[in-house]
Amino acid sequence: MKNKFSQKQRTVFLCIVMGIFLVFMAILGLFAGKYPLTLEGLLSGDEQQWNVFLTLRFTRVLIGAIGGFALGVTGFVYQTVFRNPLASPDIIGVSSGASAGAAAGILFLSGTLAVTASSFVGALMAVVVSLLISSLDRYGKNETIIMAGIAVHALAQTVLMLLKITADPEKELASIEYWIMGSLNGISIYSVKPNIILCIICLFILFLLHRQIILLSAREDEAKMLGVLAGRIRLVVLLVATLALASITSITGLISFVGVLAPHGARILTGNNKIATMLLSGLIGGIILCGADILARCVSTSELPVSIFTSLIGAPFLISLIVRRRRLS
Numbered sequence: 001m002k003n004k005f006s007q008k009q010r011t012v013f014l015c016i017v018m019g020i021f022l023v024f025m026a027i028l029g030l031f032a033g034k035y036p037l038t039l040e041g042l043l044s045g046d047e048q049q050w051n052v053f054l055t056l057r058f059t060r061v062l063i064g065a066i067g068g069f070a071l072g073v074t075g076f077v078y079q080t081v082f083r084n085p086l087a088s089p090d091i092i093g094v095s096s097g098a099s100a101g102a103a104a105g106i107l108f109l110s111g112t113l114a115v116t117a118s119s120f121v122g123a124l125m126a127v128v129v130s131l132l133i134s135s136l137d138r139y140g141k142n143e144t145i146i147m148a149g150i151a152v153h154a155l156a157q158t159v160l161m162l163l164k165i166t167a168d169p170e171k172e173l174a175s176i177e178y179w180i181m182g183s184l185n186g187i188s189i190y191s192v193k194p195n196i197i198l199c200i201i202c203l204f205i206l207f208l209l210h211r212q213i214i215l216l217s218a219r220e221d222e223a224k225m226l227g228v229l230a231g232r233i234r235l236v237v238l239l240v241a242t243l244a245l246a247s248i249t250s251i252t253g254l255i256s257f258v259g260v261l262a263p264h265g266a267r268i269l270t271g272n273n274k275i276a277t278m279l280l281s282g283l284i285g286g287i288i289l290c291g292a293d294i295l296a297r298c299v300s301t302s303e304l305p306v307s308i309f310t311s312l313i314g315a316p317f318l319i320s321l322i323v324r325r326r327r328l329s
Helices: 002-031 039-043 047-082 094-108 112-134 142-166 172-181 189-208 210-215 220-225 230-252 258-270 275-298 306-328
Strands: none
Touching: 002 047, 002 258, 002 275, 039 047, 047 189, 047 210, 047 230, 047 258, 047 275, 094 112, 094 142, 094 172, 094 230, 112 142, 112 189, 112 230, 142 172, 172 306, 189 210, 189 230, 189 275, 210 230, 210 275, 258 275, 258 306, 275 306
16 A cells, blocks of 8 residues: 555656646747847837747747647557557558648648648548548457558558649748648747647547546457447547647647657656556656757757657667667567
């Protein structure tokens, strides 16, 4: 009893520490960048500083924190549901569908809002098709969903390649490639309100379904014995997680490794797969994305894609996990 209580205390402490660190990173992000913002300037009511603060810094820090949190939580959900430590949005076609949708928006529509909406629709269509194909298997097994996702991913990538071929190399193709690399630059609070609201609602639902999500990590027969309709619950959980992910990805573009890295970090810290680990995954995801965005703004004269820095963090971490597993085996 004492050990369990101690572990619970440790987990709560970790969540509090990571929450405080996320707030610190968010505050740091408000003042990081080429244009110098100062607390004195904001308090004195400097109009230019307040314009930069409200229209640029606040929005991207908000998206960085909420978006990173969503990537961490949905990564935890995907890995738990598929019982695969490397599960990512690509496993059921989310990222590839979003990329194809964004490319179509850049080529045939105009405006950031149209591209965002097109990306969201592309991600949702890819997942719906994956789930519809997998529903042909009345047992709804993980293997069927993964195979359907691989097929949809390949199809979406083909569509993306065809759209790239037709794009203007100097303008449209560059925009497509930049979107795919991911960035928090140029995001307006007025155009992302629906996405943020949808993301928060979906995250709330996922936390309400945390018990079912954890039970889905058990084998099919064990889940049924515990009163979980595995096939139906899995479809609902994946659809809700995808809505949360698509609402962020359609704004930021593709951001690599956060959804894989954050859940691993949370499990290493807590040593379990409970709801607190799910919360910790979100907090770590927010910290990683906010930190990567600060680096993207500050290390070069021109702003760099966020995924460069999330990959620089994520790739060595995954290599260390592989080495660690080999030593333990």
